[in-house]
Amino acid sequence: MSAPTTASTTAEAFPAFVHCLAEADEYAAIDVALDLLAGGVPAERILLDLVAPAQAEVGERWARNEWSVAQEHAATHISERVVAAVAATADARPTGERVVVACLDGEWHALPTRLVAEVLRLRGWQVTFLGASVPAAHLVSYLHRYDAHAVALGCALPMRLPYAHRVIEACRRSDVPVVVGGRGFAADGRWARTLGVTWAGDAPSAAALVADDRALRQVPPADLSHLADDEYASLVKRRGELVDSALTDLYDRYPRSREYTPAQLDSTVSDLGYIVDFLAAAVYVADASLFTEFVDWLLALLASRGVPAAAVGLTLGHYGQRLRDFPRAAAYLAAGRARVSGQGGTRRH
Numbered sequence: 217m218s219a220p221t222t223a224s225t226t227a228e229a230f231p232a233f234v235h236c237l238a239e240a241d242e243y244a245a246i247d248v249a250l251d252l253l254a255g256g257v258p259a260e261r262i263l264l265d266l267v268a269p270a271q272a273e274v275g276e277r278w279a280r281n282e283w284s285v286a287q288e289h290a291a292t293h294i295s296e297r298v299v300a301a302v303a304a305t306a307d308a309r310p311t312g313e314r315v316v317v318a319c320l321d322g323e324w325h326a327l328p329t330r331l332v333a334e335v336l337r338l339r340g341w342q343v344t345f346l347g348a349s350v351p352a353a354h355l356v357s358y359l360h361r362y363d364a365h366a367v368a369l370g371c372a373l374p375m376r377l378p379y380a381h382r383v384i385e386a387c388r389r390s391d392v393p394v395v396v397g398g399r400g401f402a403a404d405g406r407w408a409r410t411l412g413v414t415w416a417g418d419a420p421s422a423a424a425l426v427a428d429d430r431a432l433r434q435v436p437p438a439d440l441s442h443l444a445d446d447e448y449a450s451l452v453k454r455r456g457e458l459v460d461s462a463l464t465d466l467y468d469r470y471p472r473s474r475e476y477t478p479a480q481l482d483s484t485v486s487d488l489g490y491i492v493d494f495l496a497a498a499v500y501v502a503d504a505s506l507f508t509e510f511v512d513w514l515l516a517l518l519a520s521r522g523v524p525a526a527a528v529g530l531t532l533g534h535y536g537q538r539l540r541d542f543p544r545a546a547a548y549l550a551a552g553r554a555r556v557s558g559q560g561g562t563r564r565h
Contacts, residue, residue: 412438
């Protein structure tokens with residue numbers, strides 16, 4: 217068991233709380249949060265100033281290869297338990313209308329969206345949290361069954377933006393206003409504006425939007441006229457072919473890759489697919505930065521696992537050759553290769 221903390225603020229409690237997550241000490245973590253609550257710290261501040269930044273630290277430790285997937289999962293589960301304990305102790309009673317909160321289908325990182333749901337609940341809304349990876353048809357069916365004031369959708373991965381747009385439009389056809397948030401829409405919400413949907417940068421901003429009916433329904437116009445050239449649709453159709461050819465190219469350049477374990481092969485195929493998926497999303501919103509930011513993240517992640525930047529550069533080059541007739545995709549791949557070159561990843565094998 218971790219030692220109890222006498223902290224009176226979330227900043228003072230943060231080191232002890234992260235230590236509890238590192239030690240997988242669920243009960244001590246809950247005690248840290250409830251002690252703050254008992255000491256007069258508002259529940260909303262505990263959620264946003266303690267749990268949220270601690271979870272960000274968990275993600276960073278996993279990305280730096282300091283924590284395994286199992287450690288990250290354990291810490292996330294404990295954070296979810298802490299959120300539940302704080303919410304139960306605060307015992308907010310709804311006085312407002314129903315707000316439905318959900319993660320998009322394929323989005324399994326539900327904690328940030330759960331925090332938004334709990335802040336809305338603390339502010340008096342009747343909140344229905346549908347959790348992670350909610351299929352669009354089920355979400356729309358739920359909206360048809362229950363009269364919702366608004367729906368708040370979380371998206372952590374930019375590669376999900378094309379799908380997010382379809383879900384947003386489906387919700388609107390149900391005449392339910394939509395608020396979106398999460399890293400998937402960029403830190404400044406620029407891709408939400410491209411899709412023509414109201415964006416909230418954090419939980420308090422989402423709560424303020426939900427409370428302002430005029431702002432909630434003042435939807436910005438979408439900026440997707442570039443999709444008329446069908447480059448995105450054609451790229452998506454070629455996904456399987458591109459991944460297969462990239463894997464064959466990898467076998468040719470690195471014969472030892474033919475000896476990968478099943479786990480290593482699965483990871484490699486996933487990475488090759490993610491590159492195509494992020495590229496397609498960048499084409500969908502016509503923004504090279506979506507792809508180059510992903511390349512920066514991928515390079516850092518693979519470096520922590522001992523994979524050279526050159527391997528990424530060669531794959532981007534292979535895709536660039538295959539997609540010579542795709543103007544935006546080819547340009548974004550070239551921009552990605554420039555990022556690799558900046559990290560010394562131009563060496564040929």
